[in-house]
Amino acid sequence: MKSGFSYSLIAIALLQADVLYAQQQSDDIEKIIVTASRTAKANTDLALSVGSVSSEVIRNDNAQHVSESLETISGVLLNQLSGGQGHNAAIRMPINFGGYTLYLQDNVPLQSAAFYNHNALWWASTNSSLSRLEVVKGAGTSLYGSGAVAATVNVISAPVSNENDNLAITLGEHSYQRLNGSVTHNISDTNGVRVSAAHLDNDGWRAHSSVKKSEFNVLHEFQIDDKQSIKTSLISSTLDQQMLDALEEDEFLQDPAQSGLPSEVQAIDPRRTTDYARLSAEYTYEDNDFYASVIPYLRYRSNDYIATWQPNMPKIESSVNSIGLLALTNFRHTADFETTIGIDLERSEGDAYSSQPTTRTTTGWAAATYPEGHVFYDDETTFVGVSPYIQHLGKITERLNYAVGLRYDHNKYDFNNALPVYDNDGFGNRSIASRDDTFEHLSPKASLNYQLNTHSSIYTRYANAIRIPTFSELYHLKTKETSAQLSSLNEEVSDTYEIGYKANFDKVSVELAYYVMDVKDAIVTAYDDFGSSLRVNAAEVQHQGFEFGTTYTLSPAWSLSLAYSQSNHKFDHYIQDEGRIDYKTKKSKEVDLSGNSLVMAPEYVANLRLNYNSQTISGLHITAEVKSIGDYWMDSENSQEYSGYTIANLKANYQVNDALKVHARVANITDKTYALQAEIRYNRERIQPGSPRMAYIGLDYSF
Numbered sequence: 001m002k003s004g005f006s007y008s009l010i011a012i013a014l015l016q017a018d019v020l021y022a023q024q025q026s027d028d029i030e031k032i033i034v035t036a037s038r039t040a041k042a043n044t045d046l047a048l049s050v051g052s053v054s055s056e057v058i059r060n061d062n063a064q065h066v067s068e069s070l071e072t073i074s075g076v077l078l079n080q081l082s083g084g085q086g087h088n089a090a091i092r093m094p095i096n097f098g099g100y101t102l103y104l105q106d107n108v109p110l111q112s113a114a115f116y117n118h119n120a121l122w123w124a125s126t127n128s129s130l131s132r133l134e135v136v137k138g139a140g141t142s143l144y145g146s147g148a149v150a151a152t153v154n155v156i157s158a159p160v161s162n163e164n165d166n167l168a169i170t171l172g173e174h175s176y177q178r179l180n181g182s183v184t185h186n187i188s189d190t191n192g193v194r195v196s197a198a199h200l201d202n203d204g205w206r207a208h209s210s211v212k213k214s215e216f217n218v219l220h221e222f223q224i225d226d227k228q229s230i231k232t233s234l235i236s237s238t239l240d241q242q243m244l245d246a247l248e249e250d251e252f253l254q255d256p257a258q259s260g261l262p263s264e265v266q267a268i269d270p271r272r273t274t275d276y277a278r279l280s281a282e283y284t285y286e287d288n289d290f291y292a293s294v295i296p297y298l299r300y301r302s303n304d305y306i307a308t309w310q311p312n313m314p315k316i317e318s319s320v321n322s323i324g325l326l327a328l329t330n331f332r333h334t335a336d337f338e339t340t341i342g343i344d345l346e347r348s349e350g351d352a353y354s355s356q357p358t359t360r361t362t363t364g365w366a367a368a369t370y371p372e373g374h375v376f377y378d379d380e381t382t383f384v385g386v387s388p389y390i391q392h393l394g395k396i397t398e399r400l401n402y403a404v405g406l407r408y409d410h411n412k413y414d415f416n417n418a419l420p421v422y423d424n425d426g427f428g429n430r431s432i433a434s435r436d437d438t439f440e441h442l443s444p445k446a447s448l449n450y451q452l453n454t455h456s457s458i459y460t461r462y463a464n465a466i467r468i469p470t471f472s473e474l475y476h477l478k479t480k481e482t483s484a485q486l487s488s489l490n491e492e493v494s495d496t497y498e499i500g501y502k503a504n505f506d507k508v509s510v511e512l513a514y515y516v517m518d519v520k521d522a523i524v525t526a527y528d529d530f531g532s533s534l535r536v537n538a539a540e541v542q543h544q545g546f547e548f549g550t551t552y553t554l555s556p557a558w559s560l561s562l563a564y565s566q567s568n569h570k571f572d573h574y575i576q577d578e579g580r581i582d583y584k585t586k587k588s589k590e591v592d593l594s595g596n597s598l599v600m601a602p603e604y605v606a607n608l609r610l611n612y613n614s615q616t617i618s619g620l621h622i623t624a625e626v627k628s629i630g631d632y633w634m635d636s637e638n639s640q641e642y643s644g645y646t647i648a649n650l651k652a653n654y655q656v657n658d659a660l661k662v663h664a665r666v667a668n669i670t671d672k673t674y675a676l677q678a679e680i681r682y683n684r685e686r687i688q689p690g691s692p693r694m695a696y697i698g699l700d701y702s703f
Helices: 007-022 055-061 249-254 471-475
Strands: 049-053 076-081 086-091 101-105 130-137 151-157 166-172 176-188 191-202 211-223 228-242 271-287 290-306 315-334 337-355 375-395 400-417 435-453 456-467 492-504 508-527 533-553 558-576 604-613 620-629 645-655 660-667 675-681 684-689 694-702
Touching: 049 508, 055 130, 055 620, 055 645, 076 675, 086 151, 176 694, 249 684, 337 471, 375 471, 400 471
Parallel strands: 101 151
Antiparallel strands: 049 130, 076 086, 130 151, 166 176, 166 694, 176 191, 191 211, 211 228, 228 271, 271 290, 290 315, 315 337, 337 375, 375 400, 400 435, 435 456, 456 492, 492 508, 508 533, 533 558, 558 604, 604 620, 620 645, 645 660, 660 694, 675 684
């Protein structure tokens, strides 16, 4: 595959320009990061590739989805599936639906790793109380366990004291309406509360894609004394979204706005509904060389939907209740050495039920008739995770720092099946006896960080991480005849090796990283004779890439930012359908895919923004954005290729006065028809169409 950009030329030219320009500057600007350690640190002090999105960028984006702002970080791609609130991710990974990204809000996980859902940002509170976004790329620090393999995404709320009361409304095409606001009450100098809420109502540009989402959250902060504080947070939301399906190529070319649903399925109005609530409280104590943080939390979520991407389109109902505790202490031994000791505890109980909502006869390969009311699974799973960890930072010389860490994860599942035990329900599904499974792993981390000067550093790091299989991967199985997955899966183990450079100057910032990530026992998707998917440990995978991000202030009026990554994701070893026999021909179905590129792995991802702050019209800010991804293979056999896309967006904000702001944006200004993502599943093309030109306008009033 040929790249649409030459990353080496871009990186060298811009890096040289940045460094030359920066040498003329006298002041440095620190970028502060909290995700790596739960305490504020300058990013040049961290041997990590970590990006952040400021509150100013978030406010100016006025995004339909928080992913639009996250993509200003190099190597970050999040697709808004079907133009709604769902998403998947590609951060140091192909575009995927697996549990390789850990999602947090204010340092607390949005979901359990055992019940992972790729749409986790559904449940993040992203209304007017949002302050900053941070992404730690690659395996996280010792503070984070299963799922922190490719990235850790943290949605950070603003402190109560930093917020004014506000009310905002955004209107757009297809009856798009978003209303959000917040009210702050300072009870005293040490005690304050903020209540914020938002409501979204959107018919959607595709048929049968309407969405309604409401969210509500309360943040209370209490400064007990000069050493102790308590922050209590409640976030809750409800989502009701119509379901639709990906399109085949002829459907996409005919009308990308159609739903892709058969008429008999659309007649039952398939929807997804999800409710979410999380209550947490953080107690902190800080005194000179000692810091402690304790965060207990309660979490609930439901997720009910019609799986329109499966041939028979079954109904899924699930809920998860969690209780957890995040606790750590940090000791500063001297000015040059500190140690963090902590433990994460979680207990989650999940219910899952799946049935056939309407009689459906599939056509083509492995055609079958699925009768209404047939039950595919009905079970309860209890998950308990206990994860102590230690992390130590120190100095070798005045400029050379080191960090070492160790995390032990003990994860246990207790599965209780309400269905009888059988090998085949007639549709390739297997029901197993109630059982329990335990996964244990020790993850070491080590890094070196060298301060070149007060505003730049280079680093190298190694990090081991795991992804445990989810409860559905473990227990919702296929038959022995059609699956190598006979009882349970192993956890995936990854090793990340990385080198990088960071610099923050008065007019320019630079972040540069090269990584290699090897994954053992990679969990991959296989398909049974009915066209349904299953998950198996069957591969060794290597991910490697180059990331470059820079923001360059050309003048008081103009600035330029570039987020660019180039990557290669391939199977080191993978025998697809190993040991499987075609039930018709009785011949082996094995295919050696070793050396092939992974599905939906763009060769590059780029986001370029030109920002203009008018010097003649006070308060006017305009952003022109170009987003581009490179080509990738649509199937594991590497037989069909998608050429990627390039689109442009335009955003404008005008601060009328101290209280009132007017904003407008146009997405896909050339009205380009393109595929947001394209793959081959169930032996047919599945295209998620990108949205056409869309216009939005809004008002934001602070008081």
